[in-house]
Amino acid sequence: MTVRFKTPADRHAWRRFVALVPDEAGHRPGTQLDPADLTTDYHRYDGPYLLAEVEGEIVGAVFVVPPDPVLGYHRDHVIEFHVDVLPGWRRQGVATALVENLVEWARVKGDVRKLEAACLGWNEPVIAMLKGAGFTEEGRSERSWMVRLEGSGTEYDDVVHMGLWIGK
């Protein structure tokens, strides 16, 4: 497996990867998806993206959420990211390799002091993976995420704030 940044030459492999990422990735099973969920982050953001590649196919990606200009300089020291691994490639260290590479890139970059990821409370896989990569759970916004269930009914999930300080 190779971990590297996405380039324009990856466009065909990238399209195949995006098509294989399930719409419900990151959502609790049984969630009635919102149309906004179907416009995945991959279509919304330009990156940068780190890719995990095996024999020319992309099997996982981590991307940095672009800074929100409304927040001014106050969050310039923070990188927020999302990570996805194709279902058939999970539990093989792909996400860990991507996140470790992102952390290393952030350390070399120099101006980054902190990495953050907001996860849903049900998503123990990503929380465990991030803890394994050195992140800590810094807090929870309780019942911050409303979930309409596929049958009927509504539930409220926590948003879990995972962070890693790399500053001095």
Ligand SMILES: CC(C)(COP(=O)(O)OP(=O)(O)OC[C@H]1O[C@@H](n2cnc3c(N)ncnc32)[C@H](O)[C@@H]1OP(=O)(O)O)[C@@H](O)C(=O)NCCC(=O)NCCS
């Ligand atoms: C969460 C996700 C990125 C993990 O990717 P992955 O490549 O399978 O993770 P890794 O193989 O690096 O796992 C590292 C460790 O995390 C934990 N972990 C990962 N998946 C787990 C699971 N399903 N259940 C319990 N622990 C899990 C384990 O401790 C694992 O180490 P181990 O396999 O030696 O036990 C992947 O399941 C995924 O893409 N999910 C859908 C998208 C998503 O939820 N993204 C996060 C949105 S915030």
